[in-house]
Amino acid sequence: MISEAQQLLKATFGYGSFRKGQEDIIKRILQRRDVVGIMPTGGGKSICYQIPALMFQGVTLVISPLISLMKDQVDALEKVGVPATYINSSISAAEANERLNGAIIGEYKLIYIAPERLGSQLFLHALDRMDVSLVAVDEAHCISQWGHDFRPSYRLIKEMIDRIHSHPVIAAxxxxxxxxxxxxxxxxxxxxxxxxxxxxxxxxxxxxxxxKGQDRDAFINDYIKKNSAQSGIIYAATRKEVDRLHHYLIKKGFQAGKYHAGMAENERNENQERFLYDDLTVMVATSAFGMGINKSNVRYVIHYNLSKNIEAYYQEAGRAGRDGEPGECTILYSPQDIHIQKFLIEQSEMDQDHKDNEHEKLQKMVGYCHTEGCLQKYILAYFGEMDANDCGNCSSCTDERPEIEVTKEAQMVFSCIKRMRGKFGKTFIAKVLTGSSDQKIRSFGFDKLPTYKIMKGRTQKEVSEFIDYLTAEQYLSPANGTYPVLTLTNKAIPVLRGEEAVLKKEKVQAKQFVVDDELFEQLRELRKQIAVKEKVPPYVVFTDQTLHEMSAKCPSGQSDMLAIKGVGQRKWELYGEAFLEIILSYTAKGNLSGTT
Incomplete structure (x- = not known):
């Protein structure tokens, strides 16, 4: 049976072999054994139920939490010749009824439904007349109250499965x-x-x-400028911060959209669609955006604010590089973000046990931002992989920036905070250190302090950034509040006494991390034209990974094209010759390979 599954994988989806874990999961499903599959984002979870769906006689129900994911999956399946549909709140009751009737008579191999549909008597009565062979529970962590995105409606899944007369296999x-x-x-x-x-x-x-301790807006501006051709997501913790960042990027001339729950639904949907169709290159959003978004060519994810926990962070960051191509995941850490997340936890309607659990998870997220070890190893240990090796690829593993001693400057800051009795915030401290003539400084008598204008050779912005660095390195502790005051931690005391040194690395410089070649750009332009014509997101036509492989291997005929990952028989029939024509034209001009 697994050989038939491999043939379907190649003929339908254009892949010559299964990824890690896919074959084991599919084998169990084909043996009619229930299975839980835990695979990283981009690991190919959908293939695990789509291949058995094609091999089983009946219909496969896919329970999925987001409307956008359903539409993406159905679009992609239809492009490879698989009959599929979805039922959710985006369609009328009449259309939903028509699709249910289609499922009853075997018109579809897969039908995607929202978990809330399980509470509908109309749906459940239709279910009684369907031949359901497999129930796939996508985003299965939503069923657990200890998961980071618990959905009460997921608790209805087992009750629904138990009433299905055909006893379907469960794949979570x-x-x-x-x-x-x-x-x-x-x-x-x-x-x-x-x-x-x-x-x-x-x-x-x-x-x-x-x-840590850098101007976040300046970094984002520089980063997007250097990677303007790439799609990216910037996550912020609050709607207000999303609005501010979006306005900032628009003023800088970037093609940016925004997404948060405070926007009108039609505006959210329009921005999401423009991002999926590559009309917007950057999406600034709260965590409300993205779960289940199938856009495979997101190249970077930047967290402007701290995530609430490692699960949420890893899922959000994992939206980069879903196609297997390089991706970058950056946190712009500021200690003040901890207070935002603590506030959100306390304002939630969770019981105290769950709040305590969330506070504990938040502390592990903060630990991630302060670890000096391998970042990916820290994440894997959180998920129970205690024997993972250093990845050799994260900023901790590859950091070769030289360190400079800044003990003297740190002592100036610490001494000033101590003399101001730890009752003021970063901006006011920076004003005192640089010798501002602010009337408020004089009213407190701080112009008489020995630390007044002790750093007059620096700008207030530079001193503020240095204070951010000292806070991020836990020499200073911000108190709760809108304008958190700074106090010295125990870590600062030996520095003040001259017993320990403070070392600081140079700023992290934004860089261009993907350099696309000329042929790839031509192929991407053709993909965009086809996508606009067919009204589907570009990655539904071909992923970036497929285009990069075409660009690198320069296939010269049908058999070569069918050997490219992601080019199955159906995709070749739809698009193969158009892409081959561009490749042959490119190579005919004297280019021996796809690189320039």
Whole structure:
């Protein structure tokens, strides 16, 4: 049976072999064994149920939490000749009824539904007349109250499955499940723990970095400028911050959209669609954006603010490089962000046990930003992979920036804060240190302090950034509040006494991390034209990974094209000759390969 699955993989989806874990999961499903698959984002979870769906007689139900994901998946399946549909709130009751009737008579191989649909009697009655062979639970961590995105409607899944007369196989799939959440999934869906397939959480194609104590706006401006051709997401913790950042990027001339729950639904949908179709290169958003977004060519994810926990961060960051091509994941760390997340936890409607659990998770997220070890190894250990090796690819593993001693400057800052009795914030401290003539300084008598204008050779902005660095390195502690005052921590005391030195590395410089060649750009332009004509996102036509392989290998005929990852028989029939024509034209001009 697995050989038939491999043939389908190549003929339908254009891939010559299964990725890690896919074959094990598919084998269990074909043996009619329930299974939990825990694979990293971009690991190919959808293939795990789509291949069995094509091999089973009946229909496969896919329970998915987001409307946008359903549409993307159905568009992609239709492009490779697989009959599929979805039922959610974006279609009328009449259309939903028509699609349900189609599923009953075997018109579709896969039907995607929102979990809330499980509470509909109309749907459940239709279900009684369907031949359901497989139920795939996507984003299965949503079923656990200990997961980072618990959805109460997911608790109805087992009840629904139990009423299906055909006793379908259950495949629960997720990218972010701690051991505790994985156990919860098994208990709630009654799946044996021996049928949990964990492929590992590592993402070799992603570069992780944490940047502390730098001007965040300046870094983002420089970064997007150097990577203007690439798609990226910038996450911020609040709607207000999203609005401010979006306005900032528009003023700088970038093609940026925004997304948060405070916007009108039609505006959110329009921005999301423009981003999916590559009409916008940057999306500034709260965490409300992105779960299940199938856009495979997101090249970078920047967290302007700290995530609430490692699960949320890894899922959001993992939206970069879903196609297997290089991606970058950056946190612009500011200690003040901790207070934002603590406030959001306390304002939530969770009971105290859950709040305590969330505070504990937040502390581990803060630990990630301060670890001097491998960043990916820290994440993998959080998910239970305690024996992981250093990745050799993150900012901790590759950092070769020289260190300079800044003990004297640190002592100036610490001494000033101590003399101001730890009752003021960063901006006011910087004004005192640089010798500002602010009337408020005089009213407090701070112009008489020995630390007044002791750093007059620096600008207020430079001193503020240095204070941010000292705070990020935990020499200073910000108190709660809108304008947090700074106090010295125990770590600062030996520095003040001259017993320990403070070392600071040079600023992290934004860089262009993907250099696309001329042929790739031509292929990307053709892909865009086809996508506009067919009204589908460009990556539904071909992924960046497929275009890069075409560009590198320069296929010269049909058999060569069918050997490219992502080019199956159906895709060749639809698009192959048009892409081949551009490649042959390019090579005929004397270019021996796709690189220039």
């Amino acid at each position: 799939l997720t990218a972010t499940a701690t051991p505790k959440v994985a156990d919860d999934i098994c208990d709630l869906l009654q799946i044996d723990r021996s049928d949990v397939i964990l492929t590992g959480f590592g993402r070799d194609n992603l570069f992780f970095q944490v940047i």
